[in-house]
Amino acid sequence: MNSKTLVICLYLLLIYWLSVHYGTLHWFFYPSLGAFSFLLMHRTFHLRELGKVVAGAVLVSTISSVTYHLSSGLLCFLGTSLLTVWLMTRLKWNAPPILALSLVPFFAHPDTVWSFPVAVAVTLLGLMLAIAAALWLEAWSVSLVRLMAGKAWFAPSEEGPATPRLKQDGL
Secondary structure, eight states: OOHHHHHHHHHHHHHHHHHHHOGGGGGGOOHHHHHHHHHHHHSOOOHHHHHHHHHHHHHHHHHHHHHHHHOOSHHHHHHHHHHHHHHHHHTTOOOTHHHHHHHHHHHHOOSSTTHHHHHHHHHHHHHHHHHHHHHHHHHHHHHHHHHHTTSEEEEEETTEEEEEEEEETTO
16 A cells, blocks of 8 residues: 555545534535545646646536525536536546536535535645645655665755655765
């Protein structure tokens, strides 16, 4: 098991615990969060692409929540589904959990319009931070092992300080 998997599972555990113990946070644990976790865990995204996926998820959750509060009927459900698929195709969001996310208000029945979109924004930003922490932890542990073996040390990379690279001895 790699550190990214462990960090993601601990993050999901934290979100579940918060949703169980604090009634106002029950929206933080929704089924698509696990799908987003798996997607972000196993794909390599550029920051811009990742931002588009998170922004798309927040936008779609807002649209579906508003649509549900206008009417919870079949036509609104169909309209939300069609609009979500159109947005995913048009804006090239290659993230199937976004479609699942758009359906959540229709079976979970949120009390307020804003509760679900805010929960999506907070949990996905937290997920991004958890993944960033896992990547940093992996890079740090590899560098530490190499440093202890006397083979390399941390050096700033061309990509910036967040992505350290290893310099070989004598360079």
